[in-house]
Structures are given as C-alpha cells and as structure tokens.
Amino acid sequence: MIILQFTKGIGIAMRILVMTAVAPERDAVQRGLGHDSRFEFALAGVGLAAAAVNGAIELAKAEYDLVVIAGIAGGFAGQAEIGTLVVASEIIAADLGVELLDGFSSLDELGFGSTRISVDAQRAERVAAALQTAGLHARTGPVLTVATATGTAATAAALAARVPGAAAEAMEGFGIAAAAQKLGVPVIEIRAISNAIGPRDRDAWRIGDALKALEAASSVLAEVL
Numbered sequence: 001m002i003i004l005q006f007t008k009g010i011g012i013a014m015r016i017l018v019m020t021a022v023a024p025e026r027d028a029v030q031r032g033l034g035h036d037s038r039f040e041f042a043l044a045g046v047g048l049a050a051a052a053v054n055g056a057i058e059l060a061k062a063e064y065d066l067v068v069i070a071g072i073a074g075g076f077a078g079q080a081e082i083g084t085l086v087v088a089s090e091i092i093a094a095d096l097g098v099e100l101l102d103g104f105s106s107l108d109e110l111g112f113g114s115t116r117i118s119v120d121a122q123r124a125e126r127v128a129a130a131l132q133t134a135g136l137h138a139r140t141g142p143v144l145t146v147a148t149a150t151g152t153a154a155t156a157a158a159l160a161a162r163v164p165g166a167a168a169e170a171m172e173g174f175g176i177a178a179a180a181q182k183l184g185v186p187v188i189e190i191r192a193i194s195n196a197i198g199p200r201d202r203d204a205w206r207i208g209d210a211l212k213a214l215e216a217a218s219s220v221l222a223e224v225l
C-alpha cells in the first residue's frame, strides 16, 4: 500500500532528518522550527566517527528526502564572525590525509578517495538567501570537518591555506554527509559560529549567542525547505 503524506494541501510532504552533535543544538533547532511534522531529529554525537555511524543508522530507518546537519562551529577570521551563520557550499574533511615534513597531502592527492562532499547547492543557496532576507547575518562557504578542533594560530593558518575561502570548522559534517551520499540523500549543513578558530580560549566561546542564531535560522528554514 502506498501511503501519501500531504502537507497544507500542496503536495507530498518532504521527510527531513535534522542531525546535530548534541542535545542543546537539537533543542535550538526544534525551538526555531516549531511544530512541523516534516522534520525528524537525531543526535550524531561529537566527532566524525560517531557522526558517520549514527548518520548511517538513522538514514537506514526511513526514506529521507534531505539531511540537514546543524550546530555550532568555529569561524575563520575574516570569513565568519561569532554569532553569524554559515551555510556550507561544500563539506570538506580537512585533516584527512598525511602530514608531510613540509606540509600535508590529502586523501584525494594520495589517491585513496575524496575528502569533499557536495551539498545540495540549490537548497543551500536558497537557505542562505532566505536567512539574509530575514535580516540574519549569513553566508555560504566551505565548512571543514576536523577530527581535532583547532587550537593554535598555526593550524588555523594551515587549514585556511589548504582550503581557500574556508568559512567554518566543526566535527561532524563529513561523517553524516558520507552516510547520506552513500544512500543518495541530499544534504545541507548550517552552522552558527560560537568561537573564532585559532588559539584555544574556551572562555571566549559564545555558545549561547550561537544557539540563538541557530534557533533564528531554523525559524526561517521551515519556510524555505
């Protein structure tokens, strides 16, 4: 039996999986979205491995039309300031490779696979435009996934040089996106900036501001997806 779900009388409802690393991020997105039956939520856990495993488990449970990866992130200086939003134009596993005596070689360069996953570019652009129209400070740009959160100016500079235009770094996107890609489910990633990437200063993190920005962005998401 084919069951068709209709929403507001305009067609078949999308089924959208929202994945965040931790519960406070999920709660912020839920507050923003309000009650909207198209959206389902799952926690990825912190880090690439947990995110890949949990992404695959969640995506195997149902046929989703879209995965939205959401959460807080570090912002690269001059690219994404604290409290602003970044919609990923590409998701890049920026430290997946080998360290060389004089630099770094990515998995791609080694011929072992790809460190880049494409997002649903049309949706990402549409979301970013809608966020801007709503008066939120949002941009698109590459969002890096790292295994180790950056804690020095030298690493921040190395990552920025490795991925020109990199806007933000977080720790789950590539894992969830890899699972989604395997299953043919389109993905977007939205990050609210809680801290500047560079010398570690946990006291300077503005998690509350970032969660508020994430909530505000999510209230726009419901309109545009």
Ligand SMILES: O=C(O)c1cccc(C(=O)CC[C@H]2O[C@@H](n3cnc4c(=O)[nH]cnc43)[C@H](O)[C@@H]2O)c1
Pocket: 021, 022, 024, 025, 045, 046, 047, 071, 072, 073, 074, 075, 146, 148, 149, 150, 169, 170, 171, 172, 194, 195, 196, 197, 207
């Ligand atoms: O302590 C809290 O209340 C709290 C609330 C929400 C989230 C957190 C986290 O610590 C989440 C960790 C999560 O944040 C991402 N993140 C944020 N900044 C960076 C960064 O500079 N480099 C890498 N990752 C960052 C990351 O995705 C973590 O999973 C705490």
